[in-house]
Amino acid sequence: MKNSSSFRRLLIGSTYFWMAGLALVPYLILLGASFLERGEGTLVSSHVTSANYLHLLSPTVFSMALDSIGLASVAALLCLLAGYPFAYVLAQSSAKLQPLLLLLVMIPFWTNSLIRTYALVMMLKADGVVNALLLAAGLIDAPLQLMYTPMAVFIGLVYTLLPFMILPLYAALKAVDPRLLEAGRDLGAGRVQNFIKITVPLTMPGIIAGTMLVFLPALGMFYISDILGGARSMLLGNYIRDQFLVFRDIPTGSAASVTMTLAMGFLLLLYHLASRRLGKEMLQ
């Protein structure tokens, strides 16, 4: 019996240990660094300041952040508009085909996103597939400039993140009890009414989860903006990376990361509240 409880203590203790060392402490260092001043020669000095956060509010940084948030929001919205009908079709497809169709969504989901971005370059470059097709169809006379435009960054984000929207939507749609839709029909609701009054509210947790899974990474994927947008496009991720690796300004980079984490926390809270409220409504 004594052996047993030491086994238990070992497992619990080791889990606490690595989580403290590899998750809690790094977050605390990040938080701490965001309140320090830049050092001369060293990476940070011991002076406490809130200037790093104020710096984030300066016009250039602020407008960059707004642009990045706008880009991520529109990417999330596009993914939702394209992904919802698709997940709907997927959830209704025949039981025999469904595992295969789902697997086909998961393969891009798990394929290295840099490989997928590289594949997009093959499509979008001046002598790429899209231009070749348009030229062959006679729709354009000269190749379009597709690469290194904000549009390319956009396409890159949607292309990379669409599966992150489809999968939670699919899970939510699968969980909708068909009897509820039947009941709605029996009570005289049409298909549109059924969809708006039953399906959409019931899948709201999936909608929010998918939106978050697109929105948050879209803020950070600096390599997509680098490769497809050239020097012009800036995401929050580009900004944070440059603070760390180009300007060696760790405090400002940390402050930006902390702000991003807080935004994530806020969205998670929203998600939690939405699913709880939904649960309550269902009970009533």
Add this chain to the structure above:
Amino acid sequence: MSRWLKRLYATVVYGFLYLPLVIVAIFSFNSSKYSLAWKGFTLDWYAKLWQNTGLMSAAVNSLIIAACAATLATLLGTVAAFILHQYRFPGRRVLFGGLFVMMMSPDIVIAISLLLLFLALALPLGFSTLLLAHTVLCVPFVATTVFSRFHGFQTDIVDAAKDLGAGEYQVFRHIVLPLAAPAVIGGWLLSFTLSLDDVIISFFTTGPDFEVLPLRIYSMVRLGIKPDVNALCVVMMGITITALVLSRTLLKEKK
């Protein structure tokens, strides 16, 4: 939506997701080096890839890191899932919350905070730092996969074993682990693909001595594309698909 409209829409979305990948695959067999025109089938690029030691060693490094990080993450994640399911102890909910926050954290925040840890400890960036970082990335996914499997089976068996005199270790070793085995292996495979899929965390937490594939491709894409990269992408997609199909098959067994 009518049936044909549904099919058409699904085809368009699949086309959007797959056309670029298919194009890369096709061009990995095209003997023309620069133009899009089809100049005949060739395996030259795969042979070139084999001889491109820089690219190959980066690919091997990626596979090594993926395998090691997946193993470490599976160990830690399975233990975490086990104690969260089996035991009641102080701070249990905090551990739950911690795993959830780790899972939802943007990659760039995980990367930056670990980079700061490594800088604070003066650890040189390379294999070991990347291994730790990828393990942190993967553990919550293993823990949730294994935990949901635990949820699926009855606690009666554990109670029965305890009544018959089994200790905590024996319960873990002989009851829980065999029952959870498919989820444990599935979790390993998911971690493996998760690690292979990562760009952002690798970017910050490895050094010049230990280059991994995404970083190598990143610098190559910016310098211009060579067809052996196409071949490499096809090989990597093949590995990802294999790991994915295996993990799906293993996880499906439970129903």
